[in-house]
Amino acid sequence: DAGVIQSPRHEVTEMGQEVTLRCKPISGHDYLFWYRQTMMRGLELLIYFNNNVPIDDSGMPEDRFSAKMPNASFSTLKIQPSEPRDSAVYFCASRPRRRSSRDTDTQYFGPGTRLTVL
Amino acid sequence: DQQVKQNSPSLSVQEGRISILNCDYTNSMFDYFLWYKKYPAEGPTFLISISSIKDKNEDGRFTVFLNKSAKHLSLHIVPSQPGDSAVYFCAASAGGNEKLTFGTGTRLTIIP
Numbered sequence: 673d674a675g676v677i678q679s680p681r682h683e684v685t686e687m688g689q690e691v692t693l694r695c696k697p698i699s700g701h702d703y704l705f706w707y708r709q710t711m712m713r714g715l716e717l718l719i720y721f722n723n724n725v726p727i728d729d730s731g732m733p734e735d736r737f738s739a740k741m742p743n744a745s746f747s748t749l750k751i752q753p754s755e756p757r758d759s760a761v762y763f764c765a766s767r768p769r770r771r772s773s774r775d776t777d778t779q780y781f782g783p784g785t786r787l788t789v790l
Numbered sequence: 791d792q793q794v795k796q797n798s799p800s801l802s803v804q805e806g807r808i809s810i811l812n813c814d815y816t817n818s819m820f821d822y823f824l825w826y827k828k829y830p831a832e833g834p835t836f837l838i839s840i841s842s843i844k845d846k847n848e849d850g851r852f853t854v855f856l857n858k859s860a861k862h863l864s865l866h867i868v869p870s871q872p873g874d875s876a877v878y879f880c881a882a883s884a885g886g887n888e889k890l891t892f893g894t895g896t897r898l899t900i901i902p
Binding site: 676703705707711712713714715716717720722727728763765767770778779780781782783784 | 792796824826831832833834835836839879881886888889890891892893894895
């Protein structure tokens, strides 16, 4: 299994530009999560999907952020327009459906995209 | 409001000794706790977890202790090895909710 795939691995852009981050979850996983990592706040959940449907987007910081999951094997996180304070590492994670109420909550993370907004 | 706190940003431990990483939480609804390990330029990987019905879970060199009354958990690594040098994140979830709330991480450095 290739694991969760994210692209690009690094993105440098200028303030005001549109940024699109991409994620391919592990095949067969029902849940997909987008996180942002910063030194001050650690790993913050931005949004998560279940079977391609957004379930909770309360962590999305502003309307400048949007996420889509058009099918089970692809998701995007878009920032438009980007700002310097958006600079962070963005992680995508996926996990399978629980088979019991106490099945592990383990999520499988991709390698992340390091975003720098100048 | 940080519901999961890791108050030590960094920790250095001699190889072969015990490493103890701490985590505090404020939300009494949390009932499942996990530790993730992260190497540079990689995503976090699951290490060990514990349910609130237990106070200890052991997996090889790794043991997690949970003190519900104090809302505190700790990860013990014995003996510490150079490959354990990484950032460790504590995470929690509540009532089967899919959301994990992470701490800010502790950078562990094992000194040979």
